[in-house]
Amino acid sequence: MVDLLSPTFLTAVLAAGIVAGIPLLFASLGETLAEQAGVLNVGLEGMMISGAFVAFVTALAVGDYWIGLLAGGIAGAVVSLVMVVFCIRLGLDQIVVGIALVLTAEGATSVLHDIWYSRSYPRLPNVEPFRIPLLSEIPVLGGSLFSQPLVVYVALAGVAFAAWAIRRTRWGLELRAAGERPDSLDAAGVSVVRTRTVAELMCGFLAGVGGGYLALVGAGTFVPFVTHGAGFIAIVIAMLARGRPWWCVLGGLLFGISLSITTALQVAGIAIPVDFVEMLPFISVLVVLVLFVRESRLPSALGLPYLRGSR
């Protein structure tokens, strides 16, 4: 039996929490952009799992996880094109198309995985963490927060950039207007369809990178349904973040840790049935939703298609 409060254990939980949280961060950041523009991207899980699969296939072939992540991002963006065409351009129901996307992507990646890898189950080598000098020597925090794969720091830089861009750039202003009052944006001479399309593609890209990270760094392999509901948790995080990217970091970390505790408890051999332990992340979603649901002020035009002249 492992001592639950030992520094080693805490370091492991925190480090694993960050590993599990980064995909949530990427995906919820993407969802934040889409939601700010008025697109409720329910297909996030589908984009993540597509990204995870393509990133894995690419990294396996090329042997470089940066290229793998990039490929994953592109795959996510390609999947999000479905949302662009059917929901943003044609004005179909975002939720229906989103659910269809999730189911299709899960099915397709499972089938392809079965065809290609069901005999070999290949794995990728571990990703070397990038140790920040000095900071990585701090007990507990040093071994977790400050020795992570480089992409983690890239993600945080991305969050800082997104937070700035949403507030301080023309693009961010148009994004918020598209989600709040698309007709006003249209009247201001800015294309709502284009604004939403860009946001949706970025969302798909980020979700794909998140999925890729999950497969390459988190799991080290791809198995069917590897994302395990992370896309839906990310949607919850984005709703609670209310357009503020730094809250995605907090949410990603919170849910990431509750995922890593799940693993840790199992490793520690605590005598709780596995099924209950695995419920933990979803229970924390429910608890957070019950506690903070009133806080989630969503853009007024979220989920509503915008078609000119149909007001």
Add this chain to the structure above:
Amino acid sequence: MTGSNDRIGSSTVGVSTPAVELSGITKAFPGVIANDRISLRALRGEVLCLLGENGAGKSTLMSILSGLYQPDAGSIRIDGREVRIGSPRDGRELGIGMVYQHLSLIPTLTVLENLMLGSNPGIVLDEVRARARLGDLAARLGVHVDADVRVGALSLGQQQHVEIIKALWKDSTVLILDEPTSMLTPQGIEELQKVLLGLKASGLAIIFITHKLHEAIAIGDRVVALRQGRVVGELGPEVLRTGTPHEIQGRIVEVMFGEDPTRGPQIAELREDLAAERSDARTRLEGSPEILRLDGVSAPGARGQHGIEGATFVVREGEVLGVAGVDGNGQRALAEAIAGQRRSSVGTIHLGGEEVTNLSVGARQRLGLRYVTDDRLHEGVVGRYAVGLNFVLKRIGDEPFWRKGTIDRKAIETTARSLITEFDVRTPSPATPIGKLSGGNIQKALLARELSFDPRVVVFHKPTHGLDVKTIAAVRDRIRALAARGVGVIVISTDLDELIDLSDRVAVLFAGRIVGVVENGPQAATRIGELLVGGEAAA
């Protein structure tokens, strides 16, 4: 003034060249010619008033000028140059600033953000420049605007100033205002007049769209009257600046309605019998028993809207109580608390002496309480159901329309036919899905449902919102007739003219509180405006 002139090149523009000249503009929509060979000119330093009823083609014409619609025929000249305005952006580039009837600002963004939207040249928002420009334009309007406050927190008058500043942002030469006064208090209108006077003096051409005669006379230097898509008359400054307002009004009515004297009196402000009618009403109401009483009723609001707090008032039999207030100040909560669709947290509601505070919607209806919702398309009717079925939606399971749990189509159809005739609902048949009807006919159908089967108290929420003039008149007549029959009526509206037209008393709602009740009569509009402004000052 200089900025706008220089931009076009003042050497080629003579003083007499119209800022805007429309010739032969024609625009048809399926089934209706909205603009029929319309020609008009707007000059710099002048307010051109476009006067006409709803549906006369004013808004279509201005949508063409601002680039939202393309004309089927005709030409547009700006400062003497023929132009094609392909989009609202083109329109802005050509110096046409438009203030829409419904404010187009985004309430969750700050004033500055709203102004930078669509006008910021670079990628990064240039707040310094925008702030300076806002300062300039606010000074030109003679108003003060706080750049960093969210637009949703501003009063309507202030929001309108921001709208005008936004319209002038790109050195406009023409400012179009589409019915800008319909939501403002008398004080707000006065301030707007002052602002327009200043802008006019700075050399702007202003086109002011309205359906109110007195505004056209007070604000316009020239008035062009539209009717059924055509220009039916024009009065120049020589007429508008001579004679009493009454004479001018007469001239305009003559121009608008020609030799047809029966049309004029449909305009509420021309009805001189109103005052007499009101004093009649007052004597009629003396000693009339109270039918509805609210004591300290509080109810929570929906998302982003005010609830109501401590609403206390009485409605007598045969009385029309108006409720004035800017949208979102608790109107919905008030209406739904009375109808029973929203639980009141504190306070009591009595209907004819009987407490109904804890009764359900259905139980209140059976006691004769009716609510005509403002959301007629969604809450009011089921669009895909037949007109007939919509009539009995609130009587599901009741005899004679349902017998032993099954629907009796014959009984419904018989009732439907008589209601359709009685309430003049224009529908191909009782079996037509109600969603296929026009807004006016849907509203008539709603009234038919709510006003039949012996109502005792009826709450109307924005009963004429978005309807055409004829239907508005019909609906208001219906409301008056209802009160004359002894029914207690509450009319919640954002249209002050409507409340003045209908009500015996007007309660003013601000931030969820009733800040005062005004007896209708001369000066009532001003007092209501004071209360609205006072409410804003207090909050």
